Amino acid sequence: xxxxxxxxxxxxxxxxxxAVAVGMFVAGPVPMTxxxxxxxxxKEAPGPxxxxxxxxxxxxxxxxxxxxxxxxxxxxxxxxGGAKAKQKGVIIDPEDAKVPYTPAARxxxxxxxxxxxxxxxxxxxxxxxVPHNMWVQFNxxxxxxxxxxxxxxxxxxxxxxxxxxxxxIDLPASVRQFQGTSSGKWEGDTLVVHTVNQTDRTWFDTSxxxxxxxxxxxxxxxxxNANQIQYEATVTSPSEFTQPMKLSGMIARANTNDxxxxxxxxACIEGNxxxxxxxxxxGGKAKYxxxxxx
Amino acid sequence: MKKRFMGMxxxxxxxxxSAWLLPTPAQGQGxxxxxxxxxxxxxxxxxQGIWIVDAWDTSRYSLEWHNGATNIRPGKGAITDPADGMIPYTPAAHxxxxxxxxxxxxLDPVNHxxxxxxxxxxxxxxxxxxxxxxxxxxxxxxxxxxxxxxxxERKDHQYxxxxxxWNGDSIGKWEGDTLAVSTWSNNDQxxxxxxxxxxxxxxxxxxxxxxxxxxxxxxxxxxxxPGVLTRPFTVSVTLHRNTNPNAQLMEFExxxxxxxxxxxx
Numbered sequence: 001x002x003x004x005x006x007x008x009x010x011x012x013x014x015x016x017x018x019a020v021a022v023g024m025f026v027a028g029p030v031p032m033t034x035x036x037x038x039x040x041x042x043k044e045a046p047g048p049x050x051x052x053x054x055x056x057x058x059x060x061x062x063x064x065x066x067x068x069x070x071x072x073x074x075x076x077x078x079x080x081g082g083a084k085a086k087q088k089g090v091i092i093d094p095e096d097a098k099v100p101y102t103p104a105a106r107x108x109x110x111x112x113x114x115x116x117x118x119x120x121x122x123x124x125x126x127x128x129x130v131p132h133n134m135w136v137q138f139n140x141x142x143x144x145x146x147x148x149x150x151x152x153x154x155x156x157x158x159x160x161x162x163x164x165x166x167x168x169i170d171l172p173a174s175v176r177q178f179q180g181t182s183s184g185k186w187e188g189d190t191l192v193v194h195t196v197n198q199t200d201r202t203w204f205d206t207s208x209x210x211x212x213x214x215x216x217x218x219x220x221x222x223x224x225n226a227n228q229i230q231y232e233a234t235v236t237s238p239s240e241f242t243q244p245m246k247l248s249g250m251i252a253r254a255n256t257n258d259x260x261x262x263x264x265x266x267a268c269i270e271g272n273x274x275x276x277x278x279x280x281x282x283g284g285k286a287k288y289x290x291x292x293x294x
Numbered sequence: 295m296k297k298r299f300m301g302m303x304x305x306x307x308x309x310x311x312s313a314w315l316l317p318t319p320a321q322g323q324g325x326x327x328x329x330x331x332x333x334x335x336x337x338x339x340x341x342q343g344i345w346i347v348d349a350w351d352t353s354r355y356s357l358e359w360h361n362g363a364t365n366i367r368p369g370k371g372a373i374t375d376p377a378d379g380m381i382p383y384t385p386a387a388h389x390x391x392x393x394x395x396x397x398x399x400x401l402d403p404v405n406h407x408x409x410x411x412x413x414x415x416x417x418x419x420x421x422x423x424x425x426x427x428x429x430x431x432x433x434x435x436x437x438x439x440x441x442x443x444x445x446x447e448r449k450d451h452q453y454x455x456x457x458x459x460w461n462g463d464s465i466g467k468w469e470g471d472t473l474a475v476s477t478w479s480n481n482d483q484x485x486x487x488x489x490x491x492x493x494x495x496x497x498x499x500x501x502x503x504x505x506x507x508x509x510x511x512x513x514x515x516x517x518x519x520p521g522v523l524t525r526p527f528t529v530s531v532t533l534h535r536n537t538n539p540n541a542q543l544m545e546f547e548x549x550x551x552x553x554x555x556x557x558x559x
Contacts, residue, residue: 052334053334060427060429124549124553125549126547126550127439127545127547143427143430143432145333145334145342145425145426145427147342150425150432150434152432152441157439157441159434159441161423161425161434161542161543163542167539167540170540177544177547178545178547178550201550260448262443262445263443265459265460265461267408267409267460269406269408269438270408270409270483
């Protein structure tokens with residue numbers, strides 16, 4: 001806190017807000033899911049929330065995925081073949097930690113799992129959609145300015161460019177994008193991001209729990225100290241959910257031991273061979289990548 | 295009447311003076327008087343926004359002067375050096391370009407939804423957004439969500455000779471209000487345009503981004519490549535900013551559309 005570029009009242013409020021956030025986090029129902037990393041061990045308390053010149057939390061840097069996430073399977077899995085049953089993932093509501101599909105939507109998901117795994121979006125190098133992108137397998141880099149928060153994942157160089165000025169979302173419902181369209185606004189130290197206009201081609205995980213086309217996602221992103229971001233989201237689907245799905249996890253700072261760390265270029269469609277494993281004789285159907293029959 | 299006449303005369307004088315002030319090919323200068331707003335750091339020129347190459351510019355079809363052809367709009371090239379406006383290929387490389395052109399529907403990497411490489415990232419006709427911090431300048435393209443990271447604090451091309459990249463490895467520095475980007479470690483898989491203009495893995499690109507007005511930016515790129523060129527060449531184009539205050543990059547997920555086409559959807 002050597003740079004006090006914003007006024008001291010702002011600082012006091014910000015510190016108080018951070019303290020409240022930390023207090024809520026520790027006392028709340030969400031279990032602590034990860035110690036802040038650090039070369040000198042987790043016992044050293046992380047520093048305060050760093051800030052941009054405009055006083056907002058400064059999230060510039062490298063970050064891990066939301067944990068607990070759901071990249072392999074967003075739902076708890078029964079232990080198969082003696083394997084340990086998976087703990088609850090990112091879903092905190094409903095209480096059973098399952099996607100609150102309607103019966104018809106559940107049947108659709110079950111059919112995908114049984115017969116249509118070749119539709120798995122990442123096999124096709126499709127962006128993962130929101131919120132799935134927040135727990136893909138690789139780390140991400142945030143570049144944040146006074147008017148945009150940009151999250152860039154090494155995995156498939158997918159990205160979200162989130163304006164933080166609370167602008168209206170003006171895409172008509174007929175226009176659909178893998179990552180939807182997002183608008184963010186600050187509520188104190190929490191960035192609240194609203195995302196709509198997604199496609200029906202992404203999943204919440206890589207195990208067939210598809211994301212309905214009409215999902216509306218509201219994320220609450222709160223940096224609580226120098227090394228941790230609290231992530232919460234509410235996902236609603238009027239047509240295919242029976243109730244809102246609430247998510248909660250932590251994002252931990254990554255690559256702290258290498259100040260020169262850089263993300264590499266993850267080419268995906270260039271040379272993609274994954275779909276070859278999903279040919280007709282394996283229960284799939286012939287697919288095309290980049291216009292070339294696989 | 296007199297006042298009005300004098301006013302018109304004054305305007306004419308201003309117009310004439312402005313015309314004189316217009317820089318000759320001096321890229322990186324732009325209108326001498328334009329002072330770009332500052333970025334968040336309060337120091338560097340703010341290049342942020344969503345930019346696209348001028349609609350009249352035909353460099354996305356060919357960097358050279360070119361005839362019309364299927365899916366190729368004819369027009370003036372973007373090459374300002376050499377003076378003949380043509381890429382200074384070696385004879386063998388020129389022959390390769392001719393072959394590429396004939397089979398461009400199959401061979402153009404963009405027809406397979408692959409990353410464009412540099413400078414096609416900028417000249418290829420897709421919008422891109424610049425996001426700027428002191429340490430990183432990000433170029434994000436609408437086309438297949440391409441990303442370029444320009445490292446402003448790194449001084450060396452640390453991947454050269456080891457790793458190569460579709461969009462190269464870029465380090466940048468400020469030359470006054472001009473962003474100078476040096477891109478090495480390019481792979482040999484990309485084209486400069488839709489006409490088969492190609493390069494080797496020895497390609498190195500020096501780009502200059504200079505704001506010339508509230509909504510315009512000058513862009514030049516100088517290519518050196520002893521693998522295919524007898525000397526360097528330079529292209530120069532004008533970029534325009536999206537002036538809608540709520541504008542956001544859209545998503546052009548080319549390979550998804552190709553799957554739709556193949557599936558007859």
